[in-house]
Amino acid sequence: MWYMNEDRKLMLNVVKDFVEQEVKPVAMQIDATDEYPVKLFKRAGELGFLGITIPTEYDGLGLDHTTAALIYEEIAKACPVLTVAMGAHSMLAGGMISMLGSHEQKQKYLSKAATGEYILACGSTESAGGDNHVEHTTKAVLEGDEWVINGGKVLVSNIGVADAYVIFAATSEVDPVTRAGISAFVIDKDTPGLTIGAWEHKLGWHGSATGSISFQDLHLPKENLLGQVGGCMMAAAVSCTNEFLTCGPVGLGIAEAAYEMAFQYSLERVQRGLPMYDRFQVTKFKLVKMRTMIEELRGFVYSTYAMKDQGEMVLCEGRMMKIRGSEIAEEICREAIQIFGGVGVIRETGVERFWRDAKVLAIGGASVEALQDFIGTMMRLKKF
Ligand SMILES: Cc1cc2nc3c(=O)[nH]c(=O)nc-3n(C[C@H](O)[C@H](O)[C@H](O)COP(=O)(O)OP(=O)(O)OC[C@H]3O[C@@H](n4cnc5c(N)ncnc54)[C@H](O)[C@@H]3O)c2cc1C
Secondary structure, eight states, X not given: OTTOOHHHHHHHHXXXXXXXXXIHHHHHHHHHHOOOOHHHHHHHHHTXXXXXXXXXXXXXXXXXXXXXXXXXXXXXTTOHHHHHHHIIIIIIIHHHHHHHOOHHHIIIIIHHHHHTSSOEEEEOOOTTOTTOGGGXXXXXXXXXXXXXXXXXEEEETTTTTXXXXXXXXXXXXXXXXXXXXXXXXXXXXXXXTEEEEEEOOOSSOTTSOXXXXXXXXXXXXXXXXXXXXXXOHHHHHHHHHHHHHHHHHHHXXXXXXXXXXXXXXXXXXXXXXXXXXXXXXXXXXXXXXXXXXXXXXXXXXXXXXXXXXXXXXXXXXXXXXXXXXXXXXXXXXXXXXXXXXXXXXXXXXXXXXXXXXXXXXXXXXXOHHHHHXXXXXXXXXXXX
């Protein structure tokens, strides 16, 4: 592949070994039990996968975004939910600390996040709507040397297992266009006033520990503010873009896994004397279409990551990546289940879980429609 080089090949070998030996044996179990994969997550930290782009000064690997994409793609082929936990931790929460944190905050949180010593979560969504920041009600008021926070967040990943939460709260009236007035804070898990809710039972992403957190007169030292008062939304846009970008390689990994399973099955399943692949032209054509879509997505993913590595913001391309990554993954998984026939809908076969994870990919973190809305606005303003 044109985007491979010696360093990336080495890293790919490391992640392939990890996936083969440690992830694949437990992936179905995680889906079945909905247990958060703490052990795998910590192991990913030991191998450097939680701090791929974090500077070495803060115990990350200091590598490029393309290497991160390769790692996310490979893990998603076996266990998409692990990449989701990694995205919330490294890209969303870690991204905010990386961009806005002081040296002390980075030493305290980012270094530990890079190695997996700490698990991070990021709470933005409220019941008024994920994209509807203007009607979010969580507020932070400065009283002397402390911020006092009241409110709550819903559908937050990594809850309960997280050691610290990066959250957003209004510190003044919120500008409906720029969203100025919203500030970011980092809250340690044992801070009085922080209540962690129960995990939701979800269609997919089993094991992502998603649920509500709330704040009742939560007193936070002044120094737990990230960046400037009321001015975190640019950093949020970039960290969200980095998380949306991962949905490209994650969607690609999911699509490749489902396609491979269906292709193998079509060669092994005999129908009236011939493997399905040779017996039914429709099956062969389905697989050709699936493979074509995979190669289209691969091209989009790695060309966009190359732009990112050259320093481009890719605000719209990053959102397109989440849209196409989830759409292509979902379509390929749907067709893969169809090729399997009846056994395709049986959990133990292992193909339907990829469809469930692909479906959630189109909503978790941001709905594809909200992303289209953003891109449409940028196009109207001729900024894209
Ligand atoms: C498994 C999972 C994990 C998640 N993890 C996190 C997390 O770690 N942190 C976090 O903060 N949030 C997280 N979320 C929340 C997620 O970001 C929101 O679910 C998402 O943004 C949609 O918001 P909503 O659920 O409030 O739906 P709503 O905002 O009510 O939207 C419902 C539908 O309305 C449409 N819509 C909404 N806004 C627009 C728009 N602007 N333009 C066009 N159509 C629109 C879309 O079709 C959308 O699906 C997670 C969600 C899930 C399901």
